[in-house]
Amino acid sequence: MEDWKKSEGTFNLACDPERASGMMQNTCVKIEHVTKRFGEDMVLQEVNLSLKTGNVYGIVGNNGSGKTVLMKCICGFLPVTTGTIFVFGKKIGHDVDFPESLGIIIETPGFIPTYSGYKNLKILASLKGLIGKNEIKKTIERVGLDPNMKKPVSKYSLGMRQRLGIAQAIMENPKVLILDEPFNGLDKTGVVHMRGLIKDLKEQGKAILLASHNTKDIEELCDKVHDMEDKW
Numbered sequence: 032m033e034d035w036k037k038s039e040g041t042f043n044l045a046c047d048p049e050r051a052s053g054m055m056q057n058t059c060v061k062i063e064h065v066t067k068r069f070g071e072d073m074v075l076q077e078v079n080l081s082l083k084t085g086n087v088y089g090i091v092g093n094n095g096s097g098k099t100v101l102m103k104c105i106c107g108f109l110p111v112t113t114g115t116i117f118v119f120g121k122k123i124g125h126d127v128d129f130p131e132s133l134g135i136i137i138e139t140p141g142f143i144p145t146y147s148g149y150k151n152l153k154i155l156a157s158l159k160g161l162i163g164k165n166e167i168k169k170t171i172e173r174v175g176l177d178p179n180m181k182k183p184v185s186k187y188s189l190g191m192r193q194r195l196g197i198a199q200a201i202m203e204n205p206k207v208l209i210l211d212e213p214f215n216g217l218d219k220t221g222v223v224h225m226r227g228l229i230k231d232l233k234e235q236g237k238a239i240l241l242a243s244h245n246t247k248d249i250e251e252l253c254d255k256v257h258d259m260e261d262k263w
Contacts, residue, residue: 057084057085058083059082059083060081060082060117060238060240061080062078062079062081062105062114062115062116063115063117064077064079064113064114064115065079065101065116067097067100067109067111067112074100075097075100075111077114080257082207082238084206084237085233085234085236085237085238086233086239087233087241087254088238088239088240088241088253088254088256088257089242089243089252089253089255090242090257090258091249091257091258091259092259093260096260098211098242098259099211102209102211105240106129106133106135106137107123107124107128107130108137111124118207119131119132132206133205133206133208133209134199134200134201134207134208135200135208135209136197136199136200136210136211137209137211138211139196140193140199142184144185145183147180147181147182147183147184148171148176148178148182148187149168149171149179149180151184152170152195152198152202153167155202156202159203161203161204162204167202170201171195171198174194174197174201174224175194175224176194176198189215189216190216190217190218193214193215193221194217196213197210201228201232205237206236206237207238207239208237208238208239209240210229210239210241212244214226222248229241229252233252
């Protein structure tokens, strides 16, 4: 944990999403003084965080420390109690309910169990109409699955489901990725494959927020790391 401590405070990068010049131009997510309560339970307290393109940000902490709650707040799935979250300069819950150009894998990916992986992604892609069959198939191949496989998702292993979840998150080429334990269920080969994929996505200029219980994932992939137990 000592190596991670040195980055404490670097998450609180001064930025204004409305400024469009200089080093502020590549900031895509800004969180200011965010708290989240469930009744009397304070899960998030005074969170200040900025995400910039071409960087991987790691968050670590024990179960119940608020990692998943923070990610859900960024995605618009949960309202904050106090504070503000901006994604591409738009205030979540005010300007927009759900941010644009966001790829998400949070908790166990949900798919229609009787459909193939390709058919599931085709249905999801049809909601926005941003990509076609070729892009879907290429993405499935990119995560190490066969786009022509007819097997229903109900017959997939946990690792295959996780790969499909990652494919769903990246298939529309989002600018920001929110990845909560993306390596769950993957075997050793799969973990190596997905680490390489995340590095490639970083090189493409994505801003990536990653939560993982695996120390090696965090150390190998992340430019900046914050422990949820520390002060923001």
